[in-house]
Amino acid sequence: MSDMKHSEDLIAALAGSAQPVKPLRPPMLRAMIWLVLAIAVVAVSVAFHGVNDDLLDDLLQPLNLLEWLAALATGIGAIVAAFHLSLPDRSPRWALLALLPAGLWLATVGFGCLADFAAMGRAAFAWGEPWLCFVYITQMGVPLTLVSLLMLRYAGPIRPLQTMVMAALGMSGLSAAGLTFFHPDHTAWLGLIWHGAALAVVLACGALGAALLKAFYARRP
Amino acid sequence: MAEAQAGDQAAYQSLLTALLPYLRAYARRHLRGGDAAEDLVQDILLTLHRIRQTYDPQRPFLPWLAVIAKRRMIDALRRRQSLPVAADDIGFDLETFADPAANHQVERNSEAERLRQAIAELPEGQRRAVELLKLEEKSLKEVSEITGMSVAALKTTTHRALKLLRVKLFGPEGEAR
Secondary structure, X not given: OOOOOOHHXXXXXXXXXXXXXXXXOOHHHHHHHHHHHHHHHHHHHHHHHOOOOOHHHHHHXXXXXXXXXXXXXXXXXXXXXXXXXXXOOOOHHHHHHHHHHHHHHHHHHHHHHHHHHHHHHHHHHOOOOOHHHHHHHHHHHHHHHHHHHHHOHHHOOOOHHHHHHHHHHHHHHHHHHHHHHHOOXXXXXXXXXXXXXXXXXXXXHHHHHHHHHHHHHHXXX | OXXXXXXOHHHHHHHHHHHHHHHHHHHHHHOOOHHHXXXXXXXXXXXXXXXXXXXXXXXXXXXXXXXXXXXXXXXXXXXXXXXXXXXXXXXXXXXXXXXXXXXXXXXXXXXXXXXXXXHHOOOHHHHHHXXXXXXXXXXXXXXXXXXXXXXXXXXXXXXXXXXXXXHHHHOHHHHHO
């Protein structure tokens, strides 16, 4: 595995080559900086797409408002959790900060499906292709997840998968919250399918990033 | 560690040297092979070095180090699981010795060898559960963390493994023991 015959030799080599390093800034501060940048990118893309005329009416409906807030809270919570999970001495329970709102998000979409079914009958589960949802969430989520790989790289030998899955969930949540502003009209069922498919792609991208981080740290210098 | 982060190489060397006996004891507790344990020690030292930026001088050092050691140990165990069984089995010579006491020792070795062989022939999951729970005497919770199996699944797997071992060692009637 290594050319080093003794750990004592390794210690001498590590100490002899040790350059000063600056401790990372607090994870909450780093998460906030990244959140501001990511939200700015999503805001610019929303401005580019334009805002729906009936946005205010949509958001005034309690279920829609709750769904939007849950997506936003999932995005923010997951990014804060990712920055904490990337450090060795922070509790894995930080993941709950994202998982609880993610559960609420899923529950609101599920409730939306039931409400549609009550109002529309079987038509609530008719097939359709609102590609914009899928394309937008993956288009925003994948690059932002890859950029976050740089900031979360120290998670490589510690909790790469948990960290990157949180980062990907965070970007998906923010993208979905941004999508609400110019959302195409479709049933909750189609939203569940296409948002879910996009989330799966972004999470897979996060898992791939985790594998890359792990492989990077598995190499011996 | 804060001094090491600031570039004090002597302080860094003292710290790592002071940690070495503890890391060796930790590695030997979890990995039986001497080389494997030393590899784990070096892996922990290298990881500590590569992510030393993540240590916050305002927080205690040992919890930070403990998580690094634990995560590297889990990865080392996973790597070992994926490796083929080492071809270091030495055939057992059936001889009798002039000294009767020596023959008893051979008898005991032979039984131990049979048990080792029977454990090695168990299905992968059962073998792992028996090794960690019964030979290394880890707790159900620790083994659950290492293998990713639930405590309930571990209990069932171990029960089945012991049942199978009885059959292997004592024949079909051994199951009733």
